[in-house]
Amino acid sequence: MSVSTAAADRSLLAPLPVLGRDVTVPLVTGGEVTYAALDYAASAPALQRVWDDVAAYAPYYGSVHRGAGYLSQLSTDLFENARRTVAEFLGCRPSDQVVFTRSTTDSLNLLAGALPAGCRVFVFETEHHASLLPWRNAHVTYLDAPGSPAQAVETLERALADRDPHGPALVCVTGASNVTGELWPVRELAAAAHAHGARVVLDAAQLAPHHPVSVTDLDVDWIAFSGHKLYAPFGAGVLAGRADWLREAEPYLAGGGASRRVARRADGGVDVEWHDTAARHEAGSPNVIGAYAIASACKALTEAGFDTLVAREQHLIGKVRQGLAAVPEVKVLSLFGDEAPRVGVLSFVVAGWNSSHFAAALSAEYGIGVRDGLFCAHPLVRTLLGSDPQTQGECGAPEAAPGEKSLNAVRVSFGAGTPDEHVERFVRAVRELVRDGAKWDYRTEDGRCVPAV
Numbered sequence: 001m002s003v004s005t006a007a008a009d010r011s012l013l014a015p016l017p018v019l020g021r022d023v024t025v026p027l028v029t030g031g032e033v034t035y036a037a038l039d040y041a042a043s044a045p046a047l048q049r050v051w052d053d054v055a056a057y058a059p060y061y062g063s064v065h066r067g068a069g070y071l072s073q074l075s076t077d078l079f080e081n082a083r084r085t086v087a088e089f090l091g092c093r094p095s096d097q098v099v100f101t102r103s104t105t106d107s108l109n110l111l112a113g114a115l116p117a118g119c120r121v122f123v124f125e126t127e128h129h130a131s132l133l134p135w136r137n138a139h140v141t142y143l144d145a146p147g148s149p150a151q152a153v154e155t156l157e158r159a160l161a162d163r164d165p166h167g168p169a170l171v172c173v174t175g176a177s178n179v180t181g182e183l184w185p186v187r188e189l190a191a192a193a194h195a196h197g198a199r200v201v202l203d204a205a206q207l208a209p210h211h212p213v214s215v216t217d218l219d220v221d222w223i224a225f226s227g228h229k230l231y232a233p234f235g236a237g238v239l240a241g242r243a244d245w246l247r248e249a250e251p252y253l254a255g256g257g258a259s260r261r262v263a264r265r266a267d268g269g270v271d272v273e274w275h276d277t278a279a280r281h282e283a284g285s286p287n288v289i290g291a292y293a294i295a296s297a298c299k300a301l302t303e304a305g306f307d308t309l310v311a312r313e314q315h316l317i318g319k320v321r322q323g324l325a326a327v328p329e330v331k332v333l334s335l336f337g338d339e340a341p342r343v344g345v346l347s348f349v350v351a352g353w354n355s356s357h358f359a360a361a362l363s364a365e366y367g368i369g370v371r372d373g374l375f376c377a378h379p380l381v382r383t384l385l386g387s388d389p390q391t392q393g394e395c396g397a398p399e400a401a402p403g404e405k406s407l408n409a410v411r412v413s414f415g416a417g418t419p420d421e422h423v424e425r426f427v428r429a430v431r432e433l434v435r436d437g438a439k440w441d442y443r444t445e446d447g448r449c450v451p452a453v
């Protein structure tokens with residue numbers, strides 16, 4: 001990803017303004033410090049622009065698709081415009097549908113309920129649970145973790161070649177790993193899937209906040225992402241793509257909004273005619289603020305320019321990687337190797353440290369918010385750590401006491417709103433903790449490591 005030096009230099013100066021950038025938090029060792037939010041992969045802070053747009057709209061808030069009043073009309077317009085903005089952001093085909101959901105998890109569960117009869121599903125074991133688990137009722141093939149992008153394509157091709165080429169099939173792929181941050185060969189996987197008559201859904205939860213994601217450029221059939229990772233934390237997500245499977249499926253939820261006509265039958269039952277637009281899967285009053293916030297974020301990121309955002313993020317990734325490489329006790333987790341292109345998400349373990357202990361010390365002693373655990377991708381993290389499935393706790397719940405051998409990892413993640421100081425403080429904190437140890441005592445409480453006092 002090359003950008004002109006001038007553009008890169010300019011871009012490095014300015015993170016996008018986000019909410020919470022001036023929030024201070026207490027340190028267990030005394031004093032306060034500006035909070036360094038380095039857990040963007042879980043939820044990114046709202047862009048100031050998104051918040052301002054939402055605040056400006058809030059007094060005009062009204063019901064969507066169900067009111068004669070001015071504000072209802074306005075809210076309906078904003079909701080439908082948001083759909084168009086998202087379609088544009090994702091480079092959708094004219095016939096595609098954009099369905100507003102609650103999240104990526106919701107989007108993929110919706111699609112899982114819309115699979116045609118007999119559909120085979122192919123998914124790598126390395127996926128986030130949101131991509132791994134919704135297909136339980138279909139015939140799923142879980143593919144082994146590949147050691148390189150090329151191997152991922154070969155593995156998929158082999159698996160697809162073994163299936164009945166006439167039956168429907170879906171491949172679910174991630175754009176960027178929520179554990180390693182590594183980019184997956186989406187275009188190549190999609191081409192392989194299509195060559196074997198299968199369709200593709202892209203889990204873009206971690207990719208869309210960092211890179212341009214286009215249905216047409218990547219030639220995928222659907223894209224799913226979450227607003228709260230795209231700087232729009234107002235409870236909405238998106239499933240966008242081919243209309244046919246969605247139109248033929250049972251509505252995701254049954255209720256008002258999804259139904260065009262409902263009538264009692266002579267035999268006492270009820271006849272329902274469902275919408276065949278996106279509304280079919282959006283029963284109930286929609287989350288207009290969430291949809292509006294996503295549209296605002298799409299516009300803000302497009303206006304900031306992904307070239308600029310990528311250049312800045314690569315600069316931050318470089319700082320973190322260089323900083324961690326200077327600490328031999330730190331091992332960064334990677335499936336595709338150190339040089340693999342990635343987004344601003346890195347997981348690591350520190351020799352001699354329990355990851356929960358390490359993350360607790362980063363928070364309590366340095367005001368840095370990261371995540372520790374298995375990141376809702378248990379099979380992948382176990383593969384990377386070479387650990388035993390039986391010894392792992394639930395998502396995010398560490399099972400070892402402070403000081404014991406790590407069975408989990410620490411994840412640091414950042415993006416468009418991250419100032420250099422946050423990653424610099426993180427690198428310094430890692431160095432100091434490894435060199436000097438924690439300054440405070442910690443204990444385990446409800447499965448989490450917390451300062452002892």
Ligand SMILES: Cc1ncc(COP(=O)(O)O)c(C=O)c1O
Pocket residue numbers: 041042103104105106128130131174176177178203205206226228
């Ligand atoms: C790659 C990936 N897919 C899906 C999800 C699920 O997103 P959500 O919790 O917003 O449904 C996540 C969340 O971390 C993720 O990282």
